[in-house]
Amino acid sequence: MPDRVPDAVNQEQMRVGLFATCLVDLIRPRVGFAAAKLLEDAGCIVEVPSQTCCGQPAFNAGDRNTARALAKQAIETFETYRYVVLPSGSCAGQVVVHYSELFAGDAIWEPRARALAAKTFELTVFLHDVLRVAPAARYDGAVTYHDSCSGLRELGIRQQPRKLLAAVEGLSLIEMKDADVCCGFGGTFCVKYPDVSNKIVTKKTANIAATGAGTLLAGDLGCLMNMAGKLSREGSPVKVRHVAEVLAGMGEEPAIGEPER
Amino acid sequence: MTQPVNSPQFNARAKRALEDVSLQKALSRFETGFIERRRAAVARLPEYDALRDSARDLKDHILGHLDLYLEAYEKNVTASGGHVHFAATAEEANEIILGICRRLDAKTVAKGKSMISEETGLNEYLEANGIHPVETDLGEYIIQLRGETPSHLISPALHVTREQVEADFRRVHTDLPPGRNLDEPASLLAEARAMLRDTFLKVDVGITGANFLVAETGSSIIVTNEGNGDLTQTLAKAHVVISSIEKVVPTLEDATLFLRLLARSGSGTELTAYTTFSTGPRRPGDPDGPEEYHVVLLDNGRSGMLGGSFQEMLRCIRCSACLNHCPVFHAVGGHTYGWVYSGPMGAVLTPSLVGVEKGGKLPNASTFCGRCEEVCPVRIPLPKLMRNWREREFERHLQPATARYGLGLWAAFARRPALYRFASSMAMRVLGWFGGKGRLPALPFTGGWTRHRDFPAPQGKTFQALWNKRKAAR
Numbered sequence: 174m175p176d177r178v179p180d181a182v183n184q185e186q187m188r189v190g191l192f193a194t195c196l197v198d199l200i201r202p203r204v205g206f207a208a209a210k211l212l213e214d215a216g217c218i219v220e221v222p223s224q225t226c227c228g229q230p231a232f233n234a235g236d237r238n239t240a241r242a243l244a245k246q247a248i249e250t251f252e253t254y255r256y257v258v259l260p261s262g263s264c265a266g267q268v269v270v271h272y273s274e275l276f277a278g279d280a281i282w283e284p285r286a287r288a289l290a291a292k293t294f295e296l297t298v299f300l301h302d303v304l305r306v307a308p309a310a311r312y313d314g315a316v317t318y319h320d321s322c323s324g325l326r327e328l329g330i331r332q333q334p335r336k337l338l339a340a341v342e343g344l345s346l347i348e349m350k351d352a353d354v355c356c357g358f359g360g361t362f363c364v365k366y367p368d369v370s371n372k373i374v375t376k377k378t379a380n381i382a383a384t385g386a387g388t389l390l391a392g393d394l395g396c397l398m399n400m401a402g403k404l405s406r407e408g409s410p411v412k413v414r415h416v417a418e419v420l421a422g423m424g425e426e427p428a429i430g431e432p433e434r
Numbered sequence: 435m436t437q438p439v440n441s442p443q444f445n446a447r448a449k450r451a452l453e454d455v456s457l458q459k460a461l462s463r464f465e466t467g468f469i470e471r472r473r474a475a476v477a478r479l480p481e482y483d484a485l486r487d488s489a490r491d492l493k494d495h496i497l498g499h500l501d502l503y504l505e506a507y508e509k510n511v512t513a514s515g516g517h518v519h520f521a522a523t524a525e526e527a528n529e530i531i532l533g534i535c536r537r538l539d540a541k542t543v544a545k546g547k548s549m550i551s552e553e554t555g556l557n558e559y560l561e562a563n564g565i566h567p568v569e570t571d572l573g574e575y576i577i578q579l580r581g582e583t584p585s586h587l588i589s590p591a592l593h594v595t596r597e598q599v600e601a602d603f604r605r606v607h608t609d610l611p612p613g614r615n616l617d618e619p620a621s622l623l624a625e626a627r628a629m630l631r632d633t634f635l636k637v638d639v640g641i642t643g644a645n646f647l648v649a650e651t652g653s654s655i656i657v658t659n660e661g662n663g664d665l666t667q668t669l670a671k672a673h674v675v676i677s678s679i680e681k682v683v684p685t686l687e688d689a690t691l692f693l694r695l696l697a698r699s700g701s702g703t704e705l706t707a708y709t710t711f712s713t714g715p716r717r718p719g720d721p722d723g724p725e726e727y728h729v730v731l732l733d734n735g736r737s738g739m740l741g742g743s744f745q746e747m748l749r750c751i752r753c754s755a756c757l758n759h760c761p762v763f764h765a766v767g768g769h770t771y772g773w774v775y776s777g778p779m780g781a782v783l784t785p786s787l788v789g790v791e792k793g794g795k796l797p798n799a800s801t802f803c804g805r806c807e808e809v810c811p812v813r814i815p816l817p818k819l820m821r822n823w824r825e826r827e828f829e830r831h832l833q834p835a836t837a838r839y840g841l842g843l844w845a846a847f848a849r850r851p852a853l854y855r856f857a858s859s860m861a862m863r864v865l866g867w868f869g870g871k872g873r874l875p876a877l878p879f880t881g882g883w884t885r886h887r888d889f890p891a892p893q894g895k896t897f898q899a900l901w902n903k904r905k906a907a908r
Contacts, residue, residue: 193897193898195848197897198858198896198897198898199858199861199862199892199896199897200862200890200892200893201890201892201893202893202895202896202897202900202901203893204897205897205901206897206900206901209901221897221898221901221902223851223852223855223898224851224898225847225848225849225851225854226844226845226848228848230841230844231841231844231845232821233802233821233824234824234828234833234837234841235821235823235824235825235826235827235828235829235833236825236828236841236842236845237825237828239841239842239845239849242845242849243845243848243849246849246851322801322802322803322804322805323802323804325804326803326804326805326807326808327804354761354803354805355761355801355803355805357761357801358801359800359801359802359803360801360802361837361841362798362799362800362801362802363882363883364880364882364883365798365837365882366445366448366762366798366799367881367882367883367885367886368445368448368449368452368886369448369452369762369765369766369799370801370886371885371886371887372452372765372766373761373762373764373765373801374886374887398889398890399887401888401890402873402883402887402888402889402890403886403887405873405887405888405890406875406886406887406888427872429890430872430873430888430890430891431872432869432870432871432872432891433866433872433893433894
């Protein structure tokens, strides 16, 4: 869409730092490329600065010092961009909601955390609410969508991914029962309380199966890996993908847990 | 602390709960009812969210001036002919109540539902001192027969199936015809009512809890659905209210604000069947009522929460909405939490009252899904408070070494971007090789994950490595 970026000034205005998140970086780079494609198609200049973790695991484990150190690192890395975009509601929530909590009362870092929070967005929110673009993609078949908890309750993400999916040709969305109920991932919760987590994800996979949809989508790779791992163990044929992959027209590539070709 | 604390055994108790077929049946029956009824009740009240804001602000105001409101409350209870007894500990509260019972030569006492009496272990204490307490709330009556404790704030016998209640009644009510029909919940209720009628008429002391204490009038308020609380407190010689210090509200009008939120949030009804106000003993000319009126106000660690990181927890009005919406509570039920309070509110309150050494497992047993905060009528930031407890644990090295060092190792890499890029590239390449089929059914050190799930294999190269390669090629 070249008309969106008529000159160099606008190009600078649309310079986006892509914060890929650990799980995307390590497990599923495809989501990072899907996010980059969606942003570039909408006229953004996408950059991926050298990055690690937003600090959420440390923050939720009660290790504030590590959480602060990683937050400072991320602030320094990303504060020069016009926008920062993450393909994850929970990591975006960490930056948008919790960084300023971590530095409450700190004369230097609290303002920097707030400034970063103000220009940081989860991917579907950025596409739908900020860029106001509709994806040009095709995906044949029925999908169901799981609302990841942090994105839903910390950032209010519910309509944005659904609106974007509605524009995908050939795709129909079948809502599952309790789409807004936790899948049992919860970060380290799923390995610290494996039996409880298993009970919760078992209810989720039953709700997924009941829709009859062939594909499960969500916006957070942690939740997706949890549900994909359970579906795979149950022998389910449901394919699991990050919503960005479908929006970017990458729905033909191997789903989560499928062998690379 | 009279009630024993089994919270450190959360994991073992959770495993037992998950394997308990009858409990799982009871939990699955309960899971959706409260949620749907609350949703409908809230939808019928457009000002619901505004009321929540008012309730939060009012509670914060009360907690900031708790001493003043407690003094005013005590003054007005005394003026109406009653007595207020302040108890710093559970033991003190029990001793005060035993003293009243002994003075009145009470052998049997009727009890309305009270979580504070669970906190003090009042029933066991009275039994040990030769006094027989009879629970008069149907749910509490059932669990007393079973020798159990409540598993839910407002639905204490939630963990029991109808079939189990029938078996308990047949076991205990041996005077009744063995062939009687107990197939319907209504017939069970009728039988319990009949058994309890006699108790109400012969007891000397009636003990109830209190949902709210009104400073301006010295009144206590209980909300019930069976009317048992009214009989408990009206027919006995003495009415003893056992409650805790944070339940005081300034005025009757303030109480109505909380009453509008309480039943809607918990049982999902506009009001409970009975809302009973009691102020002092029987006055000359009153047709009925107790001759004595006592209020035992328990502190048990609450005053220590004032002004600290966990003060917001003292806003809680015990509606049970957070339990009703918690996926962990749905999976394992209330008894798994190992002490009086369960679900998200229990996960924050328990370490406050029994110490983080004993209660610290509970705030860890949360996915931080945030549904509890979303439904809390007084907007307690429950996930934040659970995280505060994890921070206390972390500072004091109370977490398991594996979790601590696992995350520590991760942090050591994450704080060094160059090292992180190198190590993660190597590790993912290795995992990618092993994951040729796309999924890994077992991996070293990941038993918690792979016991129940496959591990989706990584693509093999990191995003940053691939991105930089693409950039170089352009």
